[in-house]
Amino acid sequence: xxxxxxxxxxxxxxxxxxxxxxxxxxxxxxxxxxxxxxxxxxxxxxxxxxxxxxxxxxxxxxxxxxxxxxxxxxxxxxxxxxxxxxxxxxxxxxxxxxxxxxxxxxxxxxxxxxxxxxxxxxxxxxxxxxxxxxxxxxxxxxxxxxxxxxxxxxxxxxxxxxxxxxxxxxxxxxxxxxxxxxxxxxxxxxxxxxxxxxxxxxxxxxxxxxxxxxxxxxxxxxxxxxxxxxxxxxxxxxxxxxxxxxxxxxxxxxxxxxxxxxxxxxxxxxxxxxxxxxxxxxxxxxxxxxxxxxxxxxxxxxxxxxxxxxxxxxxxxxxxxxxxxxxxxxxxxxxxxxxxxxxxxxxxxxxxxxxxxxxxxxxxxxxxxxxxxxxxxxxxxxxxxxxxxxxxxxxxxxxxxxxxxxxxxxxxxxxxxxxxxxxxxxxxxxxxxx
Amino acid sequence: xxxxxxxxxxxxxxxxxxxxxxxxxxxxxxxxxxxxxxxxxxxxxxxxxxxxxxxxxxxxxxxxxxxxxxxxxxxxxxxxxxxxxxxxxxxxxxxxxxxxxxxxxxxxxxxxxxxxxxxxxxxxxxxxxxxxxxxxxxxxxxxxxxxxxxxxxxxxxxxxxxxxxxxxxxxxxxxxxxxxxxxxxxxxxxxxxxxxxxxxxxxxxxxxxxxxxxxxxxxxxxxxxxxxxxxxxxxxxxxxxxxxxxxxxxxxxxxxxxxxxxxxxxxxxxxxxxxxxxxxxxxxxxxxxxxxxxxxxxxxxxxxxxxxxxxxxxxxxxxxxxxxxxxxxxxxxxxxxxxxxxxxxxxxxxxxxxxxxxxxxxxxxxxxxxxxxxxxxxxxxxxxxxxxxxxxxxxxxxxxxxxxxxxxxxxxxxxxxxxxxxxxxxxxxxxxxxxxxxxxxxxxxxxxxxxxxxxxxxxxxxxxxxxxxxxxxxxxxxxxx
Ligand code: SF4
Numbered sequence: 001x002x003x004x005x006x007x008x009x010x011x012x013x014x015x016x017x018x019x020x021x022x023x024x025x026x027x028x029x030x031x032x033x034x035x036x037x038x039x040x041x042x043x044x045x046x047x048x049x050x051x052x053x054x055x056x057x058x059x060x061x062x063x064x065x066x067x068x069x070x071x072x073x074x075x076x077x078x079x080x081x082x083x084x085x086x087x088x089x090x091x092x093x094x095x096x097x098x099x100x101x102x103x104x105x106x107x108x109x110x111x112x113x114x115x116x117x118x119x120x121x122x123x124x125x126x127x128x129x130x131x132x133x134x135x136x137x138x139x140x141x142x143x144x145x146x147x148x149x150x151x152x153x154x155x156x157x158x159x160x161x162x163x164x165x166x167x168x169x170x171x172x173x174x175x176x177x178x179x180x181x182x183x184x185x186x187x188x189x190x191x192x193x194x195x196x197x198x199x200x201x202x203x204x205x206x207x208x209x210x211x212x213x214x215x216x217x218x219x220x221x222x223x224x225x226x227x228x229x230x231x232x233x234x235x236x237x238x239x240x241x242x243x244x245x246x247x248x249x250x251x252x253x254x255x256x257x258x259x260x261x262x263x264x265x266x267x268x269x270x271x272x273x274x275x276x277x278x279x280x281x282x283x284x285x286x287x288x289x290x291x292x293x294x295x296x297x298x299x300x301x302x303x304x305x306x307x308x309x310x311x312x313x314x315x316x317x318x319x320x321x322x323x324x325x326x327x328x329x330x331x332x333x334x335x336x337x338x339x340x341x342x343x344x345x346x347x348x349x350x351x352x353x354x355x356x357x358x359x360x361x362x363x364x365x366x367x368x369x370x371x372x373x374x375x376x377x378x379x380x381x382x383x384x385x386x387x388x389x390x391x392x393x394x395x396x397x398x399x400x401x402x403x404x405x406x407x408x409x410x411x412x413x414x415x416x417x418x419x420x421x422x423x424x425x426x427x428x429x430x431x432x433x434x
Numbered sequence: 435x436x437x438x439x440x441x442x443x444x445x446x447x448x449x450x451x452x453x454x455x456x457x458x459x460x461x462x463x464x465x466x467x468x469x470x471x472x473x474x475x476x477x478x479x480x481x482x483x484x485x486x487x488x489x490x491x492x493x494x495x496x497x498x499x500x501x502x503x504x505x506x507x508x509x510x511x512x513x514x515x516x517x518x519x520x521x522x523x524x525x526x527x528x529x530x531x532x533x534x535x536x537x538x539x540x541x542x543x544x545x546x547x548x549x550x551x552x553x554x555x556x557x558x559x560x561x562x563x564x565x566x567x568x569x570x571x572x573x574x575x576x577x578x579x580x581x582x583x584x585x586x587x588x589x590x591x592x593x594x595x596x597x598x599x600x601x602x603x604x605x606x607x608x609x610x611x612x613x614x615x616x617x618x619x620x621x622x623x624x625x626x627x628x629x630x631x632x633x634x635x636x637x638x639x640x641x642x643x644x645x646x647x648x649x650x651x652x653x654x655x656x657x658x659x660x661x662x663x664x665x666x667x668x669x670x671x672x673x674x675x676x677x678x679x680x681x682x683x684x685x686x687x688x689x690x691x692x693x694x695x696x697x698x699x700x701x702x703x704x705x706x707x708x709x710x711x712x713x714x715x716x717x718x719x720x721x722x723x724x725x726x727x728x729x730x731x732x733x734x735x736x737x738x739x740x741x742x743x744x745x746x747x748x749x750x751x752x753x754x755x756x757x758x759x760x761x762x763x764x765x766x767x768x769x770x771x772x773x774x775x776x777x778x779x780x781x782x783x784x785x786x787x788x789x790x791x792x793x794x795x796x797x798x799x800x801x802x803x804x805x806x807x808x809x810x811x812x813x814x815x816x817x818x819x820x821x822x823x824x825x826x827x828x829x830x831x832x833x834x835x836x837x838x839x840x841x842x843x844x845x846x847x848x849x850x851x852x853x854x855x856x857x858x859x860x861x862x863x864x865x866x867x868x869x870x871x872x873x874x875x876x877x878x879x880x881x882x883x884x885x886x887x888x889x890x891x892x893x894x895x896x897x898x899x900x901x902x903x904x905x906x907x908x909x910x911x912x913x914x915x
Pocket of ligand 1: 449450451452453454455456457458459460461462463465466478479480481482
């Protein structure tokens with residue numbers, strides 16, 4: 001092709017482009033107003049080989065939904081516009097819409113439960129914890145909704161030396177030999193917000209320690225730390241009933257929390273005594289909502305709802321986490337749509353996470369040291385429960401407490417990133433190869 | 435209103451109604467029932483797919499059964515990874531489909547050997563768990579150099595050395611285009627990451643031209659994210675999109691992230707709002723750019739974000755750490771989260787070894803409910819015992835439930851002893867059944883003619899129990915051996 005004819009052709013094209021532009025502009029205008037008069041619009045698509053890059057085209061093509069209600073002639077015009085547009089490559093402007101927050105409807109409310117009693121309530125705790133009070137599932141950041149109480153984190157203490165993972169031994173050292181010292185380290189060094197004393201020595205097949213001995217231990221811990229104390233039994237239903245009864249009678253005003261009541265116990269032998277004090281209880285129903293309702297209904301006979309926490313149990317990652325997670329999600333949703341039998345805050349015995357083999361066995365070096373895997377397992381299991389709405393945690397490792405506190409702070413901050421564009425920095429950053 | 439399946443009648447009307455049985459069901463009605471509970475796929479009815487005259491019905495059925503969260507397909511010549519395709523917000527409402535895909539990154543500033551080494555590690559990652567092999571799913575190739583040639587070369591190297599689908603990570607359209615020229619879809623069908631408010635026109639053009647899925651990202655700006663989703667899906671007619679609202683940590687960041695992912699999925703699954711109805715991409719890898727300090731700390735937070743995002747609806751996550759301890763909880767939790775809550779998880783019945791058992795080692799009996807089985811195994815291993823584990827087929831039910839439901843019976847135990855050849859493995863004739871199965875001890879004794887001991891109620895006691903009850907004297911007393 002000669003130079004001359006090329007320039008002629010270019011000129012022709014430019015003219016055609018101009019025609020297209022003015023046509024498109026007209027159509028656009030007409031579409032906006034809903035009227036149009038089109039004359040002489042016979043466009044042969046072959047002639048219109050417009051070489052344009054999208055940025056150069058200054059035309060707005062109105063989005064299709066306007067057309068659906070348009071008059072027939074407008075529709076025709078739109079078709080033309082569309083034909084032109086295809087040839088001229090697509091020109092699309094951003095259609096701005098707003099993301100409207102959803103409007104979940106719930107009418108139920110989880111009861112508020114107070115752990116521990118301060119001086120004004122007849123106890124001697126410097127700090128008490130209140131959990132529950134939710135009217136929405138956890139972390140539903142609706143504008144104007146403020147979750148009533150953040151979750152709280154307690155540290156586990158056993159009243160005798162038991163087999164513990166190395167990661168825990170490393171963190172507490174000799175304190176593990178003495179529950180009082182252990183509790184103190186938890187609170188003073190690792191920031192536990194409560195202490196969970198597990199009276200396993202009372203187990204008839206372990207030491208069969210008497211309720212009186214248990215009282216001594218609880219007393220020493222109440223003296224040593226000024227945070228709420230959660231009193232756990234040995235898991236033997238007959239013995240636990242006896243121990244719990246004596247312990248609450250000995251400390252009727254400290255706001256102790258009894259961990260835990262279950263359907264295997266003779267509840268009538270212990271609940272009336274708990275009722276007379278200001279203690280709260282944890283009702284335990286492993287991953288079973290029917291039984292959770294059953295035990296709560298029974299316990300209501302003696303103890304007011306505001307003093308009951310629910311534990312649906314959890315397994316470490318790989319060992320039943322999904323059952324506990326789903327049980328909690330279901331229970332909380334049911335509570336919030338009005339099932340009063342499940343309107344209780346959740347306790348999580350995260351120590352179970354250590355039951356996962358991956359949390360404690362020595363594995364091939366690729367899988368990393370068990371001292372890291374253990375706390376990580378506890379942390380991640382706890383986080384999964386957090387999203388399902390867990391309120392109080394019994395934790396074994398300080399690193400879990402530390403991480404959970406950081407996550408709590410972040411999750412309870414206003415959801416407004418300071419530098420959102422940072423979310424894309426990873427795309428082009430050279431990262432350490434590990 | 436959450437998504438609701440059509441009624442069986444509606445579905446039945448559209449099936450061939452020949453009751454030919456090729457789907458494996460007794461008739462079309464039975465198939466229809468299983469279809470609406472999403473236990474089978476339309477493609478399981480061969481006539482519907484093969485015969486031209488059913489084309490219309492097939493399309494209609496697909497419409498009726500299509501999920502509110504679109505399914506997007508990534509492909510390599512050897513692997514297909516589907517993301518999204520979700521129907522519900524909570525797993526107990528049905529179950530979650532298409533487990534969160536986990537992608538690990540490589541980048542174009544890495545030496546070729548490093549790239550190949552990483553690719554091999556990603557490819558070779560495997561962990562065996564309740565009889566399943568847990569693996570990684572995709573490779574995210576990042577452009578650090580922003581050089582199209584370098585990126586194309588890297589993508590080529592990765593594709594040559596891997597069987598996994600790819601994610602092309604750059605906001606520079608020229609860079610992404612160069613890689614697509616190399617991959618030559620549909621042979622490969624990578625996911626593009628990402629269209630932004632600045633490059634969306636070009637990215638969309640490219641995604642369209644190569645017919646590959648495209649991620650849209652608008653960190654911190656949900657309005658922009660859905661505006662782009664609307665524009666790209668309707669005005670640019672892109673069908674396969676994925677959304678990333680941005681993954682941020684710290685004060686104001688983590689709360690934003692959880693809020694964004696939760697609301698997007700809520701709007702899609704409960705309000706059936708189509709502009710949110712796409713798979714969600716999460717980038718735990720972003721902690722590497724947002725946090726400083728100790729590497730282990732960063733890895734720790736990457737694991738945290740991965741697990742939280744998986745729990746809060748991410749359909750694909752991109753991570754950087756290849757360390758086993760960071761990835762292990764991710765693949766395990768993913769497996770659990772995506773099991774069908776309507777069906778108990780089971781392991782194959784049979785005889786397993788704990789430690790190094792011999793002919794005088796104790797025989798522990800348990801159920802094939804995966805959790806019971808895992809716990810017993812884990813506890814017995816923890817106690818360092820050598821024993822045989824006889825796993826009874828209780829149809830995936832736990833001990834107490836299976837005893838009550840007559841799935842744990844004398845017959846079943848006798849049958850399993852026979853089928854496993856246990857008699858030849860041990861010279862004694864003593865079984866230890868779970869404490870929770872005490873009720874059936876008599877019947878097990880009758881049916882098997884073995885001595886039955888009732889073991890502990892909780893498997894954590896196995897070690898202690900054996901120490902006390904499986905001593906040379908007691909064995910002698912029991913067996914005379
Ligand atoms: S294969 Fe199809 S046509 Fe045949 S019985 Fe099954 S559903 Fe009916």
